[in-house]
Amino acid sequence: MSRVVLWLGLGFLWAPVLLMAGFAFSDARQPFVWGGFSWRWFVALAGNERLVEAAALSVLVAAGAATLAMLAGGAMGWVLARQGAFRGRALFGALAAAPLVLPEVVSGLALLLLFVALERLTGWPEGRGVLTLLLAHASLGAAYVAVVVQGRLAGMGPLLEEAAADLGANRATVFLTITLPLITPSLAAGWGLAFLLSFDDVVLASFTSGPGATTLPLLLFSQLRMGATPEAHALAVVMLGLAGTGLCLWQVFLRRTNRES
Amino acid sequence: MSLQVAALTKRFGATRALDGLELAVREGEFLALLGGSGSGKSTLLRLVAGFEAPDAGSIRIAGRDMAGLPPAARPCAMMFQSYALFPHLSVAENVGYGLRRAGVFSLARVEELLALVGLAGFGARRPAQLSGGQQQRVALARALARKPPLLLLDEPLAALDAGLRAQTGAELRRLQRETGTSFVMVTHDQGEALALADRIAVLAGGRVAQIGTPEEVYRRPATRFVAEFLGAANILQRPGASFALRPEQVRLVEAEGLAARVTGIVFRGEGWMLECLCEDGQLLRVSLPARATPPAPDAQVMLGWDDAALVRLGA
Amino acid sequence: MIRAAASAWLGLLVVAPLVVVGVIAFAVPDQGLPPFRLPIIEGRWVGGNESWGVLAADDFYLTALLRSLVVAGVTAGLCLALAYPMALGMLRLVPARRPLALALVVLPLCIGFVLRMAAWVGLLRDSGLLNQALLAMGVISAPVQLLYSTTGLLLGMVHSYLPFALLPLYAALAARDMRLEEAAADLGAGPFTVFRSITLPGSMAAAAAAFLLVFIPAAGEFVIPALLGAPDALLAGGAIWQEFFTARDWPLAAAASMALLAALLPPLLLWQRLGRR
Numbered sequence: 001m002s003r004v005v006l007w008l009g010l011g012f013l014w015a016p017v018l019l020m021a022g023f024a025f026s027d028a029r030q031p032f033v034w035g036g037f038s039w040r041w042f043v044a045l046a047g048n049e050r051l052v053e054a055a056a057l058s059v060l061v062a063a064g065a066a067t068l069a070m071l072a073g074g075a076m077g078w079v080l081a082r083q084g085a086f087r088g089r090a091l092f093g094a095l096a097a098a099p100l101v102l103p104e105v106v107s108g109l110a111l112l113l114l115f116v117a118l119e120r121l122t123g124w125p126e127g128r129g130v131l132t133l134l135l136a137h138a139s140l141g142a143a144y145v146a147v148v149v150q151g152r153l154a155g156m157g158p159l160l161e162e163a164a165a166d167l168g169a170n171r172a173t174v175f176l177t178i179t180l181p182l183i184t185p186s187l188a189a190g191w192g193l194a195f196l197l198s199f200d201d202v203v204l205a206s207f208t209s210g211p212g213a214t215t216l217p218l219l220l221f222s223q224l225r226m227g228a229t230p231e232a233h234a235l236a237v238v239m240l241g242l243a244g245t246g247l248c249l250w251q252v253f254l255r256r257t258n259r260e261s
Numbered sequence: 262m263s264l265q266v267a268a269l270t271k272r273f274g275a276t277r278a279l280d281g282l283e284l285a286v287r288e289g290e291f292l293a294l295l296g297g298s299g300s301g302k303s304t305l306l307r308l309v310a311g312f313e314a315p316d317a318g319s320i321r322i323a324g325r326d327m328a329g330l331p332p333a334a335r336p337c338a339m340m341f342q343s344y345a346l347f348p349h350l351s352v353a354e355n356v357g358y359g360l361r362r363a364g365v366f367s368l369a370r371v372e373e374l375l376a377l378v379g380l381a382g383f384g385a386r387r388p389a390q391l392s393g394g395q396q397q398r399v400a401l402a403r404a405l406a407r408k409p410p411l412l413l414l415d416e417p418l419a420a421l422d423a424g425l426r427a428q429t430g431a432e433l434r435r436l437q438r439e440t441g442t443s444f445v446m447v448t449h450d451q452g453e454a455l456a457l458a459d460r461i462a463v464l465a466g467g468r469v470a471q472i473g474t475p476e477e478v479y480r481r482p483a484t485r486f487v488a489e490f491l492g493a494a495n496i497l498q499r500p501g502a503s504f505a506l507r508p509e510q511v512r513l514v515e516a517e518g519l520a521a522r523v524t525g526i527v528f529r530g531e532g533w534m535l536e537c538l539c540e541d542g543q544l545l546r547v548s549l550p551a552r553a554t555p556p557a558p559d560a561q562v563m564l565g566w567d568d569a570a571l572v573r574l575g576a
Numbered sequence: 577m578i579r580a581a582a583s584a585w586l587g588l589l590v591v592a593p594l595v596v597v598g599v600i601a602f603a604v605p606d607q608g609l610p611p612f613r614l615p616i617i618e619g620r621w622v623g624g625n626e627s628w629g630v631l632a633a634d635d636f637y638l639t640a641l642l643r644s645l646v647v648a649g650v651t652a653g654l655c656l657a658l659a660y661p662m663a664l665g666m667l668r669l670v671p672a673r674r675p676l677a678l679a680l681v682v683l684p685l686c687i688g689f690v691l692r693m694a695a696w697v698g699l700l701r702d703s704g705l706l707n708q709a710l711l712a713m714g715v716i717s718a719p720v721q722l723l724y725s726t727t728g729l730l731l732g733m734v735h736s737y738l739p740f741a742l743l744p745l746y747a748a749l750a751a752r753d754m755r756l757e758e759a760a761a762d763l764g765a766g767p768f769t770v771f772r773s774i775t776l777p778g779s780m781a782a783a784a785a786a787f788l789l790v791f792i793p794a795a796g797e798f799v800i801p802a803l804l805g806a807p808d809a810l811l812a813g814g815a816i817w818q819e820f821f822t823a824r825d826w827p828l829a830a831a832a833s834m835a836l837l838a839a840l841l842p843p844l845l846l847w848q849r850l851g852r853r
Contacts, residue, residue, distance in 0.1 A: 003665045009661075013680075017683075023698075032698040095586045102796075103797075103840070106597070113596045139589040142589075160347060162345070166312075167403065167404075178347060220690040240683070
């Protein structure tokens with residue numbers, strides 16, 4: 001019986017997506033209308049400067065935010081897993097996880113208010129734009145990275161690091177030669193997660209971004225409120241294709257590393 | 262002295278893991294730390310290695326006081342129970358890790374160490390490709406790399422199956438002799454301790470209950486705890502004193518013995534272990550050699566022993 | 577030292593924003609930029625409570641908050657009702673097939689949140705595909721109001737949040753000890769009994785966690801209601817957005833945010849307690 005629900009559920013998840021993708025090949029000028037087979041909307045997509053620019057900006061912001069998130073979140077995860085008890089540890093842990101549980105509206109509003117207040121008090125940051133957006137996304141991503149890294153370090157136990165210390169490595173060397181190599185996969189996974197979160201985000205971006213820093217989701221969102229264009233269909237196909245290819249490559253990569261060991 | 266521990270105390274919350282423990286390990290000696298769980302033996306090892314700090318007392322390795330020194334600065338090396346090999350490094354890099362930290366890495370030395378533990382040519386492999394026994398030998402080679410005066414072993418044979426245990430134990434002993442390093446081995450297995458160690462220190466309640474050669478500790482246990490822990494001695498109460506009586510010292514006699522009924526017979530391979538219920542309610546364990554014919558269950562027997570076999574116990 | 581740097585990060589990006597919200601919640605709306613005055617700076621304390629007064633007195637906000645909690649609860653319930661059997665179904669698959677199933681769950685997320693909602697807009701319009709299909713099948717005689725209605729909203733919410741309930745639930749169910757169920761079956765329990773007495777109780781904590789994992793963020797959701805929901809049935813997120821961007825009443829928006837946080841505190845604490853077990 002559960003298998004029936006599984007297929008129904010998967011169907012529910014996929015139906016809108018397939019429909020979205022299907023109409024990318026339609027010749028009609030309105031979205032969700034079939035007008036014969038055509039590639040025109042893919043061509044139009046490639047030529048749509050605003051969309052392409054927004055996509056490029058989204059990629060850049062996401063990469064930057066993910067990198068920042070990886071550094072900050074990695075540090076937080078390490079502190080929580082390895083530094084034992086210290087004053088304020090409970091608060092530190094709660095704050096590190098806070099972005100995960102705060103509603104994005106509240107986070108977005110709070111960050112925007114902060115940026116405005118900072119600007120009034122110190123002159124920085126100047127207006128809302130790429131930097132404020134980057135910081136907002138990094139703040140959310142770091143919380144995810146912290147959870148992933150903390151989980152990995154806690155699950156690994158301090159034994160390997162103790163062994164390294166016993167063999168004569170000081171704390172910095174232990175971190176560089178043992179801890180870091182072992183959490184690299186978690187850091188990479190966290191980076192990927194933060195990237196996807198940033199790339200797809202609408203709420204935080206609407207609060208903390210500014211003129212000239214329109215991300216792809218923001219552009220699509222505003223277009224959607226005014227009535228979608230069929231180029232959105234083509235975009236959906238492109239995204240699906242990229243994601244599908246990425247997943248296949250990932251599987252191949254996994255299989256190859258498994259064969260090596 | 263490779264190791265001198267004086268008045269060592271360590272508390273975890275309300276429990277005293279170590280309570281004023283005193284211990285001295287001689288150079289080139291193989292010492293077994295024997296005790297049950299909660300006896301403090303693993304805590305002692307971690308304190309000596311420097312992973313935790315004592316609440317009171319001192320630790321001296323090769324004459325130097327270790328107070329305040331981190332594990333990296335201490336001249337002892339540890340072989341962990343789970344081996345703790347670095348999964349992302351090759352066997353050679355694992356063995357040479359300590360050498361690199363000291364700036365004296367040489368492939369020749371690594372290969373020398375691998376040959377010492379019988380793993381010549383394994384340098385390029387990864388820990389995940391090795392069997393449990395091989396991993397342990399890598400851990401040993403890694404610990405011995407910098408010729409430490411003191412090697413701490415945390416239950417090294419516990420994870421191995423019975424057949425491998427004896428063989429590996431013998432190899433440990435051989436290595437200890439060859440390198441001249443002092444080995445301090447924590448174990449809960451009395452058989453290992455008796456077979457491998459120069460001296461055994463029996464730990465109970467955070468203190469050393471008795472320390473001596475295997476024969477000394479076995480034949481002349483100092484306390485009731487030691488007598489029961491090592492060899493499951495029978496304890497006989499006489500007015501004013503307790504006495505230990507080893508099961509193998511008890512014989513089945515025809516006459517003039519203590520009357521008892523056989524309540525349990527267990528075949529041990531190398532002999533039989535009988536449980537006999539005496540008239541006064543005490544249960545005595547009797548060990549018979551394999552060639553003897555055991556009595557039938559519930560049979561009435563007579564037990565006898567030489568008075569010289571009785572060992573007077575302390576507290 | 578790493579701790580100091582991490583603490584500075586948290587201080588700037590987590591603590592400071594929340595403090596600022598708290599302060600502004602007690603400010604007074606004003607013209608100009610920024611559109612509020614801080615009475616404290618002017619030497620008085622009174623005057624900051626206007627926002628809270630409005631929140632408490634005007635039914636509008638309370639209704640919006642309650643509506644958000646109800647919608648979030650229904651969404652979480654529906655997600656759980658679907659995700660639990662789906663997770664079980666995935667576990668019944670041959671282990672070699674499971675990565676494929678996981679990929680099928682995750683891939684729809686990859687076209688992006690906005691495009692997924694665009695798909696629903698297209699589906700739910702009066703002239704949209706769903707109505708067309710229902711008309712063609714003769715189930716209805718005139719288009720049903722699906723878009724800009726609670727039905728449409730729930731469809732969009734469940735579609736958006738289902739993977740976030742499914743993945744953790746699947747992970748938790750996969751990790752549980754199969755031997756308990758094997759033991760029960762060995763003792764003579766039929767499949768349904770095994771489920772009722774062993775599987776279900778054992779996964780209660782995971783199910784509750786999955787519920788809360790959807791409920792808490794869904795309570796603050798405002799994009800999906802803005803695109804698919806009824807325009808007169810405002811939710812908490814939308815109220816905050818409106819106050820901030822349309823009415824430019826920052827103090828009120830800040831106060832409403834704090835009210836939302838306060839409402840989410842009990843489920844948050846519950847979630848923490850569950851996580852600790």
